[in-house]
Amino acid sequence: MPTENDLPDLPPYSLDVQAMDLGAETRAVGMELVETETREPVRGEEAAAIWACVFPALASRETWVLDFFSHLDRVRDYCKNHEIDFREATGHCLVIQQLEAEKLRKFLQRFAGETFGVRCGAAAHAADAELEGELSRHGLDAYQSAYRRYVFCGICELAGGWLTLLSDTLWASEIIRRVRPALKEFDVHIARPQ
Helix, strand or coil: CCCHHHCCCCCCEEEEEEEEECCCCCEEEEEEEEECCCCCECCHHHHHHHHHHHHHHHHCCCCEEEEECCCHHHHHHHHHHCCCCEEEECCCEEEEECCCHHHHHHHHHHCCCCCEEEEECHHHHCCCHHHHHHHHHHHHHHHHHHHHHCCEEEEEEHHHCEEEEECCCCCHHHHHHHHHHHCCCCCEEEECCC
């Protein structure tokens, strides 16, 4: 019988990637970043660094943006103070343009406690007045009717360790294929829970 010393060392973090059932009309994949032993969400600098590698890996060569619809004054001030490009969208929504790695890491660390969105694809090159207006009125529920125009739309709840992707083109195995090389520098076990 193996003893505790005989068991392989587990990586400290796990990224669980699995299909989610949000109804027959919606394709979704959940990504959960947790501490392997405790199953608690990974937070702080390490989490921000990991997520900052995940976002561009998911996007591959496509354009992506972040959508904020609450606490806009804080987000706007942060962007101005850190020379981050953004635009005021229709109504009550800020769109943060695609960020390079270090700025993204710092941004995600600063706003990890907020729920915000990410969208990716050719449609992210230009303003999407219809979606941005819906984000202003209904928050991230607006992605439900818009995600098919994008490679994906994502709901980011990083303080809880979650990124939920709505996509007709990315499924769990493709997400794992995209993020695995990006996370080589981190000790993260990537898996599809059974």
